Amino acid sequence: MTDFSLNLSEDQIQIQKWVHDFAEGVIRPAAHEWDEREEFPWPVVEEAAQIGLYGVDFLMNAMGDPTGLTLPVAIEELFWGDAGIGMAIMGSALAAAGIAGNGTPEQIIEWVPQCYGTADDVKLGAFCVSEPDAGSDVSSLRTRAVYDEANDEWTLNGTKAWITNGGIADVHVVVASVDPELKSKGQASFIVPPGTKGLSQGQKYLKHGIRASHTAEVVLDDVKVPGSCLLGGKEKLDAKFARARENVSTGKQPAMATFEATRPSVGAQALGIARAAYEYSLEYAKERHAFGRPIIMNQAIAFKLANMATEIDASRLLIWRAAWLAKNGTFKNGEGSMSKWKASETAVRVTEDAIQILGGYGYTREYPVERWHRDAKIHTIFEGTSEIQQLVISRAISGLRIE
Numbered sequence: 046m047t048d049f050s051l052n053l054s055e056d057q058i059q060i061q062k063w064v065h066d067f068a069e070g071v072i073r074p075a076a077h078e079w080d081e082r083e084e085f086p087w088p089v090v091e092e093a094a095q096i097g098l099y100g101v102d103f104l105m106n107a108m109g110d111p112t113g114l115t116l117p118v119a120i121e122e123l124f125w126g127d128a129g130i131g132m133a134i135m136g137s138a139l140a141a142a143g144i145a146g147n148g149t150p151e152q153i154i155e156w157v158p159q160c161y162g163t164a165d166d167v168k169l170g171a172f173c174v175s176e177p178d179a180g181s182d183v184s185s186l187r188t189r190a191v192y193d194e195a196n197d198e199w200t201l202n203g204t205k206a207w208i209t210n211g212g213i214a215d216v217h218v219v220v221a222s223v224d225p226e227l228k229s230k231g232q233a234s235f236i237v238p239p240g241t242k243g244l245s246q247g248q249k250y251l252k253h254g255i256r257a258s259h260t261a262e263v264v265l266d267d268v269k270v271p272g273s274c275l276l277g278g279k280e281k282l283d284a285k286f287a288r289a290r291e292n293v294s295t296g297k298q299p300a301m302a303t304f305e306a307t308r309p310s311v312g313a314q315a316l317g318i319a320r321a322a323y324e325y326s327l328e329y330a331k332e333r334h335a336f337g338r339p340i341i342m343n344q345a346i347a348f349k350l351a352n353m354a355t356e357i358d359a360s361r362l363l364i365w366r367a368a369w370l371a372k373n374g375t376f377k378n379g380e381g382s383m384s385k386w387k388a389s390e391t392a393v394r395v396t397e398d399a400i401q402i403l404g405g406y407g408y409t410r411e412y413p414v415e416r417w418h419r420d421a422k423i424h425t426i427f428e429g430t431s432e433i434q435q436l437v438i439s440r441a442i443s444g445l446r447i448e
């Protein structure tokens with residue numbers, strides 16, 4: 046076990062600075078353009094790949110850090126730069142986490158690098174769980190996976206909704222129901238390799254925020270994948286189903302296991318946006334004059350900033366604790382959910398206050414705070430809404446099946 050410490054190591058400080066420099070020099074100047082274009086920012090992601098920020102090695106190194114802090118520290122800086130571009134860079138990590146969380150060592154070695162490609166040939170991954178009628182309620186997935194034993198082949202049919210990198214990814218990780226009677230315990234995750242027939246992009250969503258990140262439906266129409274694409278393998282799945290039928294605990298379900306592990310990282314995304322808005326509005330409040338003095342000299346403005354600073358620090362402490370616990374123990378009271386819930390709600394509040402501090406300017410697209418406000422909101426929705434995080438926490442602290 047590694048001790049928890051608020052002192053970052055030399056390596057972590059270097060990574061923090063490296064990501065910050067890229068966020069400041071490359072991402073921020075591009076943010077407005079890609080938000081307006083509402084397109085995937087290929088040139089920026091390619092530049093990130095060239096310096097090794099978008100790539101499997103960086104992700105694996107960060108995920109391998111025994112303190113757990115490297116990843117949230119890097120993500121905070123990335124999203125401080127811009128959340129839409131940040132999401133375009135981080136989107137593949139969810140697919141990678143889905144593979145790492147459920148796959149065999151051989152599957153991890155084969156497929157995680159394919160979610161990233163190389164610096165000169167960038168690829169993307171997508172993690173496909175949500176459906177038009179199943180977002181929070183993951184147990185209601187309708188996408189079906191049917192096994193053909195004679196050919197050792199699975200056939201997938203269904204429609205996935207709101208998928209980051211959906212349809213433009215090279216590797217799609219799809220969670221599907223194999224035995225609907227077992228509800229979420231009857232689900233499994235599959236790799237759909239690049240170029241597989243029957244997988245196509247449905248509608249691309251036009252969004253409120255993180256508009257540089259691509260979000261679309263994924264349609265699975267008689268998609269056939271070999272038995273080797275079932276994450277974890279058939280033997281393990283059969284054993285899990287047998288235990289589920291006997292009503293014995295089968296451990297975490299595939300989608301839930303992935304989301305639980307990634308929650309502190311999603312919190313760190315929101316934290317980066319909140320910090321960007323706080324820093325910007327602090328400087329603005331010192332410079333903007335009204336009634337003959339800087340607006341920060343009014344308690345109404347200064348107290349808003351004091352509140353922002355405190356909430357941001359509280360969020361970071363929860364995120365770091367959760368990230369450390371995920372590596373050095375286990376969540377007991379829904380600490381991962383606490384960190385994501387607190388940071389995402391903080392980001393929404395802080396960015397709204399930032400608009401208020403900038404007044405009319407804050408409401409225009411000439412200034413970045415309105416974009417940060419739009420970008421912040423998604424964090425209270427995806428990877429478990431704020432209500433679902435509270436459900437997880439209340440069940441964890443009570444030991445009861447709170448509905």
Ligand SMILES: Cc1cc2nc3c(=O)[nH]c(=O)nc-3n(C[C@H](O)[C@H](O)[C@H](O)COP(=O)(O)OP(=O)(O)OC[C@H]3O[C@@H](n4cnc5c(N)ncnc54)[C@H](O)[C@@H]3O)c2cc1C
Nearest residue numbers: 172173174175180181207208209260426427428429430432
């Ligand atoms: C930009 C974007 C990117 C996304 N990327 C991905 C992705 O890459 N992969 C993926 O699989 N999904 C992705 N999603 C989907 C996302 O995870 C879901 O939208 C989210 O889980 C909420 O599901 P829903 O939209 O169906 O809302 P619903 O589940 O219909 O919820 C609607 C409202 O009801 C509340 N509610 C529901 N159940 C309860 C309850 N039991 N108690 C209290 N309140 C409840 C919710 O909190 C919410 O306020 C993405 C979504 C967006 C918008």
